[in-house]
Amino acid sequence: MLNVTKSFLPPIEEYMAQIKRSFDNAWLTNRGELVEELEEKLASYLDIPYLTLTANGTLPLQIALKALNLTGEIITTPFSYIATTNVILWQNLSPVFVDIEPKYFTIDPEKIEAAITEKTSAILATHVFGNPCDVKAIEKIAAKYNLKVIYDGAHAFGVKYKGKSLFEWGDVSTCSFHATKLMHTGEGGMFYSPAYELQKKLFFHHNFGHNGQYHFEEAGINAKMSELHAAMGLAVFPYLEQIISHRKAVVENYRNLLQDSSLQFLKIRPGTEWNYHYFPVIFESEKNLLQAVEKLNNHQIFPRRYYYPSLNTLPFVSYQKMEVSEDFAKRILCLPLSAEIRFETIQSIMDIIFA
Numbered sequence: 001m002l003n004v005t006k007s008f009l010p011p012i013e014e015y016m017a018q019i020k021r022s023f024d025n026a027w028l029t030n031r032g033e034l035v036e037e038l039e040e041k042l043a044s045y046l047d048i049p050y051l052t053l054t055a056n057g058t059l060p061l062q063i064a065l066k067a068l069n070l071t072g073e074i075i076t077t078p079f080s081y082i083a084t085t086n087v088i089l090w091q092n093l094s095p096v097f098v099d100i101e102p103k104y105f106t107i108d109p110e111k112i113e114a115a116i117t118e119k120t121s122a123i124l125a126t127h128v129f130g131n132p133c134d135v136k137a138i139e140k141i142a143a144k145y146n147l148k149v150i151y152d153g154a155h156a157f158g159v160k161y162k163g164k165s166l167f168e169w170g171d172v173s174t175c176s177f178h179a180t181k182l183m184h185t186g187e188g189g190m191f192y193s194p195a196y197e198l199q200k201k202l203f204f205h206h207n208f209g210h211n212g213q214y215h216f217e218e219a220g221i222n223a224k225m226s227e228l229h230a231a232m233g234l235a236v237f238p239y240l241e242q243i244i245s246h247r248k249a250v251v252e253n254y255r256n257l258l259q260d261s262s263l264q265f266l267k268i269r270p271g272t273e274w275n276y277h278y279f280p281v282i283f284e285s286e287k288n289l290l291q292a293v294e295k296l297n298n299h300q301i302f303p304r305r306y307y308y309p310s311l312n313t314l315p316f317v318s319y320q321k322m323e324v325s326e327d328f329a330k331r332i333l334c335l336p337l338s339a340e341i342r343f344e345t346i347q348s349i350m351d352i353i354f355a
């Protein structure tokens with residue numbers, strides 16, 4: 001069986017050696033030395049001054065919406081994983097969808113202004129497939145209308161844009177270290193704000209509001225990463241370069257094989273150093289996509305329809321038509337990509353699709 005991705009598993013001895021540190025310390029959570037060490041390593045890898053690890057990639061989005069005291073309407077993308085919309089609803093805020101750019105699948109800045117009302121307080125957009133949003137255009141709009149900007153960077157680990165970490169844009173960026181993501185801790189995530197005061201506020205929010213043992217700054221919640229999860233992260237971390245370079249070779253291979261086919265593939269925004277997190281392909285029609293999925297499934301290959309359905313069509317949101325997102329959501333399929341997939345497998349995936 002071959003799935004859309006496969007979690008990278010470090011050698012078990014290396015994972016156990018990290019777990020042993022936690023046992024030796026008799027310290028399983030509450031920001032022990034493993035969490036702190038992983039934070040330092042990741043911040044240095046990402047070329048950002050600090051970051052805070054969390055229990056998953058969804059909680060930091062909720063915390064950001066809460067800590068920024070957002071109210072009313074949040075402008076957001078219909079083309080993302082459902083978490084992006086759910087966190088808005090969970091905070092009792094209203095998602096207002098803005099369609100995506102047909103070229104890059106990220107929120108279309110030219111359509112944002114028309115969606116702004118007196119109730120709009122922020123933009124929550126996704127760097128989908130690790131492709132940067134048009135961060136400069138969004139920054140301008142946010143400044144003009146005094147809006148906060150949160151980026152769901154669940155796919156954007158290690159992405160650089162215009163020479164610096166993509167996480168440097170916006171008020172807050174989050175990332176996910178879920179087992180299916182490029183860098184992972186089993187379950188995990190992070191948040192980063194370039195504004196240190198805001199980072200501190202978010203930090204209090206992720207740990208019950210604790211500022212010291214008996215002083216509480218905020219009505220915080222618990223979003224801490226455990227030492228046991230950080231152990232996985234520390235065991236995966238040394239393999240990051242290898243993971244990314246293999247994925248890069250696989251993506252290049254896919255692109256070569258697809259060059260003259262009827263399938264289109266993701267265009268990366270110019271100025272980006274991409275992370276090869278996903279390999280989405282675009283079919284001419286949903287019918288063709290479904291046929292390809294069926295053929296692949298018959299061979300025990302299970303690609304995923306990232307992201308389907310378009311989030312504006314969810315049964316619990318009020319429907320706003322999003323032509324581009326609805327169209328692409330029906331026609332995009334993510335082909336298998338992982339740190340260990342073999343070139344022969346890619347060739348056979350192509351043979352099956354085009355048989």
Ligand SMILES: *Cc1c(COP(=O)(O)O)cnc(C)c1O
Pocket residue numbers: 056057058059080081083084126152154155176177178187188189
């Ligand atoms: C994976 C993902 C999340 C959620 O991350 P978890 O770590 O699973 O909570 C949020 N947004 C997007 C776009 C994702 O792909």
